[in-house]
Amino acid sequence: MTPKPTLSFWQRIVAFFKGSAPPVPEIEEKPAPSATTREKISRKPELVEVTSPKLYVGNLSFDATESDLFELFNGVGQVRNAEVVCHKYTQRSKGFAFVQMTTIEEARRAVQAADDKEFLGRKLVVSGDKPPDMERAA
Numbered sequence: 001m002t003p004k005p006t007l008s009f010w011q012r013i014v015a016f017f018k019g020s021a022p023p024v025p026e027i028e029e030k031p032a033p034s035a036t037t038r039e040k041i042s043r044k045p046e047l048v049e050v051t052s053p054k055l056y057v058g059n060l061s062f063d064a065t066e067s068d069l070f071e072l073f074n075g076v077g078q079v080r081n082a083e084v085v086c087h088k089y090t091q092r093s094k095g096f097a098f099v100q101m102t103t104i105e106e107a108r109r110a111v112q113a114a115d116d117k118e119f120l121g122r123k124l125v126v127s128g129d130k131p132p133d134m135e136r137a138a
Helices: 009-018 067-072 104-114 132-137
Strands: 053-057 079-086 093-101 125-128
Touching: 067 079, 067 093, 079 104, 093 104, 093 132, 104 125
Parallel strands: none
Antiparallel strands: 053 093, 053 125, 079 093
């Protein structure tokens, strides 16, 4: 004889007012994945075409500063602005930054020169910045 399935709280409430127990659907229980069986899901960075002088710099070392980025990208062209994105409360780098070059041509050269190059122990991902309408859709 199979054991009677346990009812949820709401099923018991309904059964109380109806006077009979509703049928309980059979649920196949899946074992929870353990820490040893979980696979780390790797996300590939989205490469965006350079359509503005603003660049996205990803996989950045947490020790990198704006002055490091100025030095790196000044070898390719003139850098107008560099901003490392930091956590709001801890002020620790989130591992990505935005660099603004003076022209689109310099930005394209910077992508060719710095993308997939090692900088402070990590391979950089450099691509064009997403336009504002693309950011909302993603």
